[in-house]
Amino acid sequence: MTNTCSIKLFFATGNIHKLNEVKPIAERYGICLEQMIESRAKVEIQSSDLIEIARYAVLENYKLFKKPVLVEDAGLFIEALNGFPGPYSSYVYKTIGVNGILKLMEGVDNRRAYFMSVAAIVYEPFFIIETARVEGVITKEPRGSGGFGFDPIFVPRSSKKTFAEMSIDEKNMYSHRAKAVSKAFSKLVHLLKTYNTL
Numbered sequence: 129m130t131n132t133c134s135i136k137l138f139f140a141t142g143n144i145h146k147l148n149e150v151k152p153i154a155e156r157y158g159i160c161l162e163q164m165i166e167s168r169a170k171v172e173i174q175s176s177d178l179i180e181i182a183r184y185a186v187l188e189n190y191k192l193f194k195k196p197v198l199v200e201d202a203g204l205f206i207e208a209l210n211g212f213p214g215p216y217s218s219y220v221y222k223t224i225g226v227n228g229i230l231k232l233m234e235g236v237d238n239r240r241a242y243f244m245s246v247a248a249i250v251y252e253p254f255f256i257i258e259t260a261r262v263e264g265v266i267t268k269e270p271r272g273s274g275g276f277g278f279d280p281i282f283v284p285r286s287s288k289k290t291f292a293e294m295s296i297d298e299k300n301m302y303s304h305r306a307k308a309v310s311k312a313f314s315k316l317v318h319l320l321k322t323y324n325t326l
């Protein structure tokens with residue numbers, strides 16, 4: 129790992145929270161992230177597979193902008209709801225939201241859930257795709273005001289706080305996203321070193 133910025137990547141996301149989470153991690157790998165507001169990649173494929181969604185989005189963005197690009201796609205999978213909302217997390221968040229999920233979970237004892245993240249990078253000639261998850265539980269009530277999405281109702285294993293009660297650094301110690309992008313950045317740096325382009 130290095131502290132200087134020797135690699136530039138465009139992060140295709142409209143989500144400023146994601147950018148704020150991923151930027152400090154990228155810097156540890158000598159990677160400078162610049163936000164690229166998605167345009168074509170906004171048209172997501174209808175797929176029940178987060179990996180397919182991320183693969184499609186990163187390739188579409190690369191075709192369109194011809195710049196080294198990072199895409200990160202995530203979802204919340206709740207055991208008692210057979211993995212719902214999973215790949216439909218964004219739509220479910222926008223429609224029924226945190227309170228809708230809590231309502232679906234009323235009277236449900238099994239609160240186990242996980243977040244899964246897929247990080248995909250195109251950095252010619254390399255294509256990298258990495259996944260990670262964080263196990264935890266769904267709370268009975270929302271707690272905390274930080275973060276975004278389902279953060280107020282998710283407590284990662286071995287913590288007592290919801291993601292929304294944590295600082296970005298704390299969330300990054302546990303999160304699906306931090307793990308997936310770290311794996312992807314590590315692989316990118318390794319490939320660039322191996323092929324003498326760094």
Ligand code: IMP
Nearest residue numbers: 200201202203217218221276277278279
């Ligand atoms: P996206 O497609 O990666 O933007 O994620 C889909 C949805 O999952 C988002 O709209 C959020 O509601 C939820 N989500 C993804 N990652 C997180 C997270 O780190 N915390 C809370 N909710 C998340």
